[in-house]
Amino acid sequence: MALKLYNTLTRKKEIFKPIKKKKVNMYVCGPTVNDVPHLGHARAQITFDVLRRYLIYSGNKVQFVSNITDIEDKIINKAKELNESIESLTKRNTLEHLEDYKKIGVNPPDIQPKATEYVKQMIELIKLLDNKGYVYIIPEDGVYYDVSKFKEYGKLSHQKIENLKSGARIKSKEEKKNKEDFVLWKFSKEGEPFWDSPWGKGRPGWHIECSAMSHSILGLPIDIHGGGQDLIFPHHEDEIAQSEAGYGKKFANFWIHNGMVNIDKIKMSKSLGNFKTIKDLLNEFPGEVIRYFIISNHYRKPIDFSKSGLQDANNSYVRLKNILSELNDDKKINSEYLKEFEDAMDDDLNTPKALSILWSLLRDKLAYGKIRTIRKMDESFGLNLLKKERVEIPVEVEKLAKEREKARKNKDWKKSDELRDKINKLGFIINDKIDGYEIKKR
Secondary structure, eight states: OOOEEEETTTTEEEEOOOSBTTEEEEEEOOOBTTSOOBHHHHHHHHHHHHHHHHHHHTTOEEEEEEOBBOOSHHHHHHHHHHTOOHHHHHHHHHHHHHHHHHHTTOOOOSBOOBGGGOHHHHHHHHHHHHHTTOEEEETTTEEEEOGGGOTTTTTTTTOOGGGOOOOTTOOOOTTOSSTTOEEEEEEOOTTSOOBOOTTOSEEEOHHHHHHHHHHHHHOSSEEEEEEEGGGIIIIIHHHHHHHHHHHOSOOEEEEEEEOOEEETTEEOOTTTTOOOBHHHHHTTSOHHHHHHHHHTSOTTSOEEEOHHHHHHHHHHHHHHHHHHHTOOOOSOOOHHHHHHHHHHHHBTOOHHHHHHHHHHHHHOTTOOOHHHHHHHHHHHHOOOTTOOOOOOOOHHHHHHHHHHHHHHHTTOHHHHHHHHHHHHHTTEEEEEETTEEEEEEO
16 A cells, blocks of 8 residues: 555545655754744644655655754744844754754754755745736835735635635735735834845745745755645645745645644643643643643644543553563564554554554464564654663652652642642653553653
């Protein structure tokens, strides 16, 4: 069975064939580093990390590019709010993102460009668009893209221009020719960062950044362009419009998007007060458990982060590790189960089914090759299922853990939670098991 992926552009699963045989180039929109990473970042990072791993597992050489947006209105506003320099803010938050991604098992990109490093290329793309008649200027505001000039605008989000609704980042301006027109180059106000350009001092618009970086590094067309479903419109729609109009080539063959994140069945939002960071979860669960929870859900479906769901994932993961630790390696590969695993992954990266096949192999009393077959499967999952960790537990942490176990037996849940928080602050996580508990380094 060949790998099939759901292509947002065509709204159907298609057999994935890279432009160059066994060589895949993939660009995934990275974070805007105005703040620390949240669960939306975790979902996208793990989704495309698994896809990348499986492409490599399948014998492909993958060039994976994911950017850092280090200049954008949100960053400028946050720096003003904190009375901090943009450079200091973006450097600090970039490190936070990279550290947290590492803790949830995400491999770093082969190339990770920063937007500020590619302003020259962004200006060159805007020049191309200007020469072809796609842009116009709003004085004291910026250089805008006229979407009415690009006849295929809306082909990714599958909407007609007249029915499109602008996203949160677009503010309707009376001076714009069309409500969906977006800024390519924003003229800088006093005190704001700027670069020189043919149109005046300013900075790039958000959408132009990924177009210029992906073209400069990978060329066009790209095999896969990815990101969260919230980026389909306007971000990815605008990327297509400016890239295909400017460079005169198809932008990407496959558009892959992961589903949205909910917290206890409600969409995660700062305004609703249910905003969760990756660190919030890492304070309670190991990175592998967060990863296990995410890949237990299909990447295109919404995912609901809940305490009970994560606790279930934790229990499953701990049980899985415990069973594996008791198995002997017969040095064999079970080709039948491995084929079932590959068939599941080939069907639009069906990780929940692939995980269930792993469990079926584990529970099959007559099956051979469990250790080496699961090690192969874990090349795509990235769950460190067979990694043995030797961690020295400090006496103080052991003492707190025993005290907490006593509180749990007495059903003193408040004290149990307080002791767990103390253990977390000392850099350790305690996982409850049926027959006691397990302490792991955070």
